[in-house]
Amino acid sequence: MKRTRTRTAGTALALLTVGLLLVGCEPAKNAKAAPPSSPSPTAAASSTGLSYHAPSASPSSTYLPPTRLDDSYFAEGSCARSLNPGGSGTTAHYEMVPCDSPNAEAKVTKRSGTLTGVAAALPHGADCPDGTDLALDLTQNALTDVTRNRSAWACLRNLHDPHPGEPGGGGGPGIVVGDCVYATKTASGSDSVAETRCDGQGDHRPEYKVDKEYVKQTVSLKGSTEQTCPDEATVTFTIPAPPGALAMNPTVACAEPVD
DSSP, X not given: OOEESOOOOOSSSEEOOOOOTTSSXXXXXXXXXXXXXXOOSSEEEOOSSTTOOOOOOOOOTTOOOOSSOOXXXXXXXXXXXXXXXXXXXXXXXXXXXOTTSTTOOEEEEEEOOOEEHHHHHSOOOOEEOTTOOEEEEEEEOXXXXXXXXXXXXXXXXXXXXXXXXXXXXXXXXXXXXXXXXEEEEOXXXXXXXXXXXXXXXXXXXXXXXXXXXXXXXXXXXXXXXXXXXOTTOOEEEEEOOOTTSOOSSOEEEEEEEOO
8 A cells, every 4th residue: 555645533543643744734743845935945744653743944055945846846866865864843854965965865756746826725645655754745835826836745765774664664654554553642632543663663662553454435335345454453543545635435544452
């Protein structure tokens, strides 16, 4: 299953909604990557895990973004570096660097086409390949002239270990079979789960491991058999389609206790 940029509340324990960076994300990570009329010098990164918040950082004084977002900005095959490696906070920021630079940390493995006008203002999510370590939301909003809106997503994979986007790695822009979660609470006090590393080297000890995902049919055809979670699964939660997509049939994740 491909990793998608979004996550949301579930059934037995609700999944803590991951921030959608620029368009509908968790408040702690809801940071603009661009001022209203021009793109930011840096792009805001998706969380490397639901329990991880990367910090804000000042843009590099030597880096100049394009005045108008186009397909060359974080193009597929280009490389980037973090302006705040190893920190913690609300938003991680990345800037483009040459791939042969010693500062290069991640490579763009997939990049959506640049949307313009009204289409760019609508919510949309990243459809990233397996193994994606983070997703960058490249959004340029012009509040006074909708025709100047520009938006796109870029999927990045670290050039070296660690790879949080691998199953069990504690991050990436989605939850897949093999990932681990732990029980937590939302700001309102509701039960939640958040992703963490399965090897126990993360900030939180893994409590449950996702062993199955299936699409829950909202409308069942006559004679069809509805899928369910295994009996061992004690936690279930829903993984939604990217925002802006029709999501009549949500994906359900099943998780059982870690030994």
